[in-house]
Amino acid sequence: MHGRLLAVSDLHVAYQENRDVTAGLRPTAPGDWLIVAGDVGERVADVEWALGLLAERFEKVVWVPGNHELWTHPDDPVTLRGEERYRHLVGICRDLGVVTPEDPYPVWRGEGGPVTVAPLFVLYDYSFRMPGVTTKEESLRLAHESGVVCTDEYFLHPDPHDSRDAWCRERVALTERRLAAVPPEQQTVLINHWPLVRQPTDILRYPEFAQWCGTTLTADWHRRFRAAAVVYGHLHIPRVTWYDGVKFTEVSLGYPREWKPRPPREPLRTVLPPAPAAPAATPPARPEPAAAAAPAVLLRELLPADVAAADAFSDPPEPPAERLYPEEAQAVARAVPHRQAEFATVRQCARRALGTLGVEPAPLLPGRRGAPQWPAGVVGSMTHCAGYRAAAVARRGDVLGIGIDAEPNEPLTDDLLAAIALPDEQERVRARMHGGVKVCWDRLLFSAKESVFKVWYPLTARELGFDEARVELDPDTGTFTARVLVPAPTVDGTSLSRLTGRWLCRNGLLVTAVVLGAAAGRRGRRDGDGG
Numbered sequence: 001m002h003g004r005l006l007a008v009s010d011l012h013v014a015y016q017e018n019r020d021v022t023a024g025l026r027p028t029a030p031g032d033w034l035i036v037a038g039d040v041g042e043r044v045a046d047v048e049w050a051l052g053l054l055a056e057r058f059e060k061v062v063w064v065p066g067n068h069e070l071w072t073h074p075d076d077p078v079t080l081r082g083e084e085r086y087r088h089l090v091g092i093c094r095d096l097g098v099v100t101p102e103d104p105y106p107v108w109r110g111e112g113g114p115v116t117v118a119p120l121f122v123l124y125d126y127s128f129r130m131p132g133v134t135t136k137e138e139s140l141r142l143a144h145e146s147g148v149v150c151t152d153e154y155f156l157h158p159d160p161h162d163s164r165d166a167w168c169r170e171r172v173a174l175t176e177r178r179l180a181a182v183p184p185e186q187q188t189v190l191i192n193h194w195p196l197v198r199q200p201t202d203i204l205r206y207p208e209f210a211q212w213c214g215t216t217l218t219a220d221w222h223r224r225f226r227a228a229a230v231v232y233g234h235l236h237i238p239r240v241t242w243y244d245g246v247k248f249t250e251v252s253l254g255y256p257r258e259w260k261p262r263p264p265r266e267p268l269r270t271v272l273p274p275a276p277a278a279p280a281a282t283p284p285a286r287p288e289p290a291a292a293a294a295p296a297v298l299l300r301e302l303l304p305a306d307v308a309a310a311d312a313f314s315d316p317p318e319p320p321a322e323r324l325y326p327e328e329a330q331a332v333a334r335a336v337p338h339r340q341a342e343f344a345t346v347r348q349c350a351r352r353a354l355g356t357l358g359v360e361p362a363p364l365l366p367g368r369r370g371a372p373q374w375p376a377g378v379v380g381s382m383t384h385c386a387g388y389r390a391a392a393v394a395r396r397g398d399v400l401g402i403g404i405d406a407e408p409n410e411p412l413t414d415d416l417l418a419a420i421a422l423p424d425e426q427e428r429v430r431a432r433m434h435g436g437v438k439v440c441w442d443r444l445l446f447s448a449k450e451s452v453f454k455v456w457y458p459l460t461a462r463e464l465g466f467d468e469a470r471v472e473l474d475p476d477t478g479t480f481t482a483r484v485l486v487p488a489p490t491v492d493g494t495s496l497s498r499l500t501g502r503w504l505c506r507n508g509l510l511v512t513a514v515v516l517g518a519a520a521g522r523r524g525r526r527d528g529d530g531g
Contacts, residue, residue, distance in 0.1 A: 003031025003059060003110045005117070006268040009193065009233025010039040010066070010252035013046050017256040021267055022050050027058050028268075031110055034058040035117070035271065037233040037251055038066025038193030042155075044078040048092050055096045060106065062099040064119045065089060066193035066234060067212070071155035082159030082167070086121070101175070105182065108189070112272025115228050116182050120192040122172050122218060125165035128198050128210040136165065136211075143208040150212040172217045179225045187228040189271060195232045196221050197243055199360055200250065203325055204235070222246045229271050238269075240323045241361055242351060249322075265319055299390045299404065302502040302513035306398040308356035310349040311390035320344035325363040342384040350382055350391035357393060371457060381454045388509050400494055400516040403454030403501075405447045407510045412442045420446050420466040432475070439505045444512070445471055451512040452482040452499055459491050459516075478503055480512070492518060 006028070013019045025034075034054055040047045040063075047069055055061045069089055072081045080088050090100045099106055101121040108117050126136040133139045143149050152164070161167040182188060190196060194214040201210035213234060222230050222244065229247045236254035240247060251269045253259060299309045320340040321329045324347065332343045350372070351361045359375055367373045374380050380393035381402040388406045411433070417426055421442070429441040448471045456464045464484070473480045481500050488497035494516055501514035 003027070003029050003033065005033050005035070005108050005110060005112065005189065005271040006058075007035035007037060007191075007231045007249065007251040007271050008253060008268050009037035009231075009250075010236060010254050011036070011041070011050060012039060012068070012253070012255060013041045013050050014043070015256050017260075018253060021253060023053065025054060025057070025268060031059050033060045033062065033108060033110070033117075034268070035119075035189075035191055035231055035251070036061060036063045037191055037231050038064050039068040039233060039252075040066075042068050042071050042073040043076040044089065044092070045076075047089060048096070051093060051098050052096050055098050060099065061097075062106070062117055062119050062191065063093055064101055064191050064193050065121055067150075067152050067156055071151070072157055073155055081157040082161065084159065105178075105188075107186075108272075112228070115187045115189050115272065117189045118179060118182070118191065118225075120175050120190060122175055122192060122194070122215060123164060123168035124194055124212055125168040125215040125217070126211045127216040128201055128213050130207050130210070139208075139211050143211065146206070146208050148206040148208040150209065152212055168215055169217070172215065179221070182225065184226075187226045189229050189231065190221060190225065190227045191231045192218075193232065194234050195248070195250070196230055197248070199243060200232075200235060200237070200241060200248065202360070203237065203327075203363070222248075231271055237326065238322060239325065240318055242348065242355065243361070244355065245352070262321070265321070269322070270317065298388070298406075298504065298506060298509065298511050299392060299513070301504060302404075302511060303392055304399075304515055304517075307392050307394045307402060307515055308353040309390065309392040310352035310356075311388065312345050312349055313387055313389075315341040315345045315389075316348075323348055327363050327365060331365055342389055346382045346384045346389040346391060349389055350380065350393065353380070353391050353393045354378065357395060359393075369457065369463065371454075379458070381451075383450075385509070388511075390511075392513065392515075394515075396518070398518055400492055400518045401455040401459050401514075402516075403451035403456075403514040405450035405454065405512050407443050407447045407450075409440050409505055409508050409510050410443060411440045412446060416446075417442045420449060422467055422470055425471065428472075439475070440510070441473060441475075444473060444503060444505070444510050447510050447512040448473065448480045448482065448501060448503060451501055451514045455499060455514045455516060456484070456496060459496065460489060473503070482514075494518075 011018055011022050013022050040050045090102050093100045101119045105116050105118045108115050129139045158164045158167045196218040201213045227246050231249055233252040236252050236258055238250050238252055240249050249269055253267050299311050323344040332340045347364050350364055362375050364372050372382055377396050378393055379396050379399055379402055381404045382391045383404050383406045385406045386408055392402050392404050429445055432441045452469055453464050468486045469482045469484050471482045479502050484497050499514050503512045
């Protein structure tokens, strides 16, 4: 099978602009499958029109219901309620050849496969409550008082169940049994209209709305059921986030008032990455070293065990805005495409590293001088250059500060060397730049100073000029020492007058790191990373 596994949700075809978008959705290649993750529309006839059109065009269409399909809307001649309405929609889908949560899970064997594609219908149970709120009743009361009430409360009837949350619990139990029956060697793509984890709702403008957005009962399904990817909609915040190393993609189109102001983009999202290329029939005589392809190897070698790191050697194909929080995307909205791409990728690296520490993903906005604003209790550093993006983070109680930098292993111009190096530094690096040079010592000097400055600035709130630190590079040990030439404070028992770090040269890159231990440099001196 050829083709891609694509996804969209929240088409809301009652709006003519969205109906026009839906009418224009077409496969990118023969064999494309399309996931439709709910909220096609409120009227049964509209749902049937859209899914019928798409089923004619795509190799297979997989649908899950959203809350809007389940509404018994006063404008819809079909007045069925609750479970009966859902079963009616399932029957229509089966007549159209569309896969539903009630059908056997199909196996996708195209790009990124094979994976079991699992459409889910699990609703919500009001367990995504605001902090400090302990009951559904209290949560609903606060929502009504604030005027933020989902229309479900009036149009989505749970018949014959006692309540929407009771219906949710039944659907969770039923779905859990079906997922448990998937062969353990198979990965899955989990599809649900509502997010399976709470974190995506943390950026909602109105936090009261989160209670209509899912259930805590599904919080570990992406791990338990071996998800290669999770697809959802409902929030109208299209983006990609990662939890426990699993890609979660919100694929909504949304209302015209929401998508029209955004930069134009393709409505269909790619769910899975391309399959790895098949090995050559005859292996090369000298295969590439494993380190050239192993993620995070470069940066990991320079850091102590209590620092988490992640890196990437290229940018994913998804547009940058899909990989960013809305406020992050706004911060680089006027930047050139290359800058937007590296900005998004390095933040994906940072969120992966934060996840290793157990820190939930959050927006990482640039502050003064572009320094990232880290979550409370975290220190860290980011870097990006051609062919490399990386981030390193640690708990503030373990590490006082981190600075990392990566540069291409290419020489500086004479003018740039004069701008960043003291006279004696220039002499030393020029003396080494003779013969068969494997390390561009002038560029390495620049990178080391960048790492020093990235440690210095968050701790002092003072910029450090290139001429205010003298760096000595040790070619034998892969370390360097920086002596600060201006008055340097002592922070938490650690003097910032002398900093040490590590460097390496590999795969056309120069990477440097400085890590200050939290307890008077004790751990930093032991590891050779700071002090």
